[in-house]
Amino acid sequence: MDAGERDAPMYIALDLPDLAWRAAEEVVHTAQEAIAIREVFHLALSGGFTPLPLFALLAMPEWAARVDWARTHVYWADERCVPPDSPQSNYRAAYDALLERVPVPPGHVHRIRGEINPHEAAAEYERVLSTVTLDLVLLGLGDDGHTASLFPGTAAIHETEQRVAAQRIAKLDAWRITLTPAALNTAGKVVFMASGAEKAAVVRDVLRGPFQPDTLPAQVIHPESGQLLWLIDRAAAGML
Numbered sequence: 001m002d003a004g005e006r007d008a009p010m011y012i013a014l015d016l017p018d019l020a021w022r023a024a025e026e027v028v029h030t031a032q033e034a035i036a037i038r039e040v041f042h043l044a045l046s047g048g049f050t051p052l053p054l055f056a057l058l059a060m061p062e063w064a065a066r067v068d069w070a071r072t073h074v075y076w077a078d079e080r081c082v083p084p085d086s087p088q089s090n091y092r093a094a095y096d097a098l099l100e101r102v103p104v105p106p107g108h109v110h111r112i113r114g115e116i117n118p119h120e121a122a123a124e125y126e127r128v129l130s131t132v133t134l135d136l137v138l139l140g141l142g143d144d145g146h147t148a149s150l151f152p153g154t155a156a157i158h159e160t161e162q163r164v165a166a167q168r169i170a171k172l173d174a175w176r177i178t179l180t181p182a183a184l185n186t187a188g189k190v191v192f193m194a195s196g197a198e199k200a201a202v203v204r205d206v207l208r209g210p211f212q213p214d215t216l217p218a219q220v221i222h223p224e225s226g227q228l229l230w231l232i233d234r235a236a237a238g239m240l
């Protein structure tokens with residue numbers, strides 16, 4: 001793959017609030033389209049700070065009313081191996097900011113069980129995803145090039161069979177559960193979100209630098225027949 005093949009539509013927002021607004025529009029429109037065609041919307045969320053303003057926006061009544069939450073199923077692109085009430089839990093972050101504030105049926109919230117053995121949690125989530133094609137995956141970007149919990153130098157970057165992997169991340173001295181390219185690249189739409197000047201160099205490297213996915217795992221994300229969209233703010237776009 002050369003740099004040209006990594007060209008994807010990009011929206012450059014003014015700042016993080018503007019980015020959240022644009023991402024919320026993407027969620028609303030993708031949900032409406034999926035529900036119109038298949039009567040169900042499968043949405044995968046990420047952790048980190050970047051999506052928090054988006055979650056807050058979607059929880060506001062005027063935005064919440066634009067998504068048919070009763071037909072929406074929620075998943076995660078990755079999870080930290082902590083209990084669901086931990087401040088580090090990606091499930092908890094999304095629950096507190098969004099899911100407890102919108103009428104999504106509890107049975108439609110498919111969290112990764114970070115509190116059990118990581119291999120068992122990955123196998124369990126593999127079963128959860130076995131009959132699901134994700135309509136929309138929201139991904140973040142770490143300043144080391146990771147996305148979801150596909151970290152540099154880890155085997156999960158090259159996983160094309162199993163959709164979910166348990167991976168020990170040496171530099172974090174922690175386990176993570178992550179969707180693999182087998183799940184992420186079969187999604188209908190994948191949206192990267194990145195904000196702030198501290199992301200500018202990695203945004204440049206992922207999009208414009210040589211293809212080296214072991215170093216920059218975000219480069220393995222290229223949906224086979226779905227769409228890829230980058231939503232970044234001006235600061236994160238500063239080195240493009």
Ligand code: 6PG
Binds near residue numbers: 051077080140148
């Ligand atoms: C996680 C993630 C991770 C995140 C990036 C960006 O669990 O931490 O899902 O991939 O999206 O690290 O994080 P920020 O949004 O905080 O920069």
